[in-house]
Amino acid sequence: MxxxxxxxxxxxxxxxxxxxxxxxxxxxxxxxxxxxxxxxxxxxxxxxxxxxxxxxATTDEKAELARVKRELAEVKKANAILLKAAAFVCPERKGAAGVGR
Missing domain, CATH: 1.10.10.10 (Winged helix-like DNA-binding domain superfamily/Winged helix DNA-binding domain)
Structure with missing residues (x-):
């Protein structure tokens, strides 16, 4: 430990x-x-x-990289939620503009 x-x-x-x-x-x-x-x-x-x-990489650079990775993961999660919501709201447009990927 x-x-x-x-x-x-x-x-x-x-x-x-x-x-x-x-x-x-x-x-x-x-x-x-x-x-x-x-x-x-x-x-x-x-x-x-x-x-x-x-x-x-310096300590500050490592901290910034970790922050950016966390932020990217958060954005990816939000994007996935929005894609699911768009597919639910507009099922006929599921394949358009990357919706439903």
Whole structure:
């Protein structure tokens, strides 16, 4: 079961892991978190600061993509409802203009 950590906790953990003389495994053990989880946070922090690989999505970009995907799903659902309503109200036009697809 995954735990949710605050942005502040993640930021502090990344800061500790990136400090000189420290490594991710050691810091993760001290904080009682997964070393792989902390490695992911460190990797994402580097991407967010512009030090990641070319084309890697920042946290803000990932959040925007998730928002757009949710919005698209909502629009698709509304469209499906409208198509069903149109087919019910105008059954003779079922095949016209994409109604009933």
């Amino acid at each position: 995954s735990k949710r950590y605050s942005a502040e906790f993640k930021r502090d953990a990344v800061s500790l892991a990136c400090s000189p003389g420290r490594n991710v495994t050691e810091v993760a053990r001290e904080l009682g978190i997964s070393s792989e989880g902390l490695r992911g946070w460190v990797r994402q922090a580097r991407i967010d600061s512009g030090q990641g690989p070319a084309g890697a």
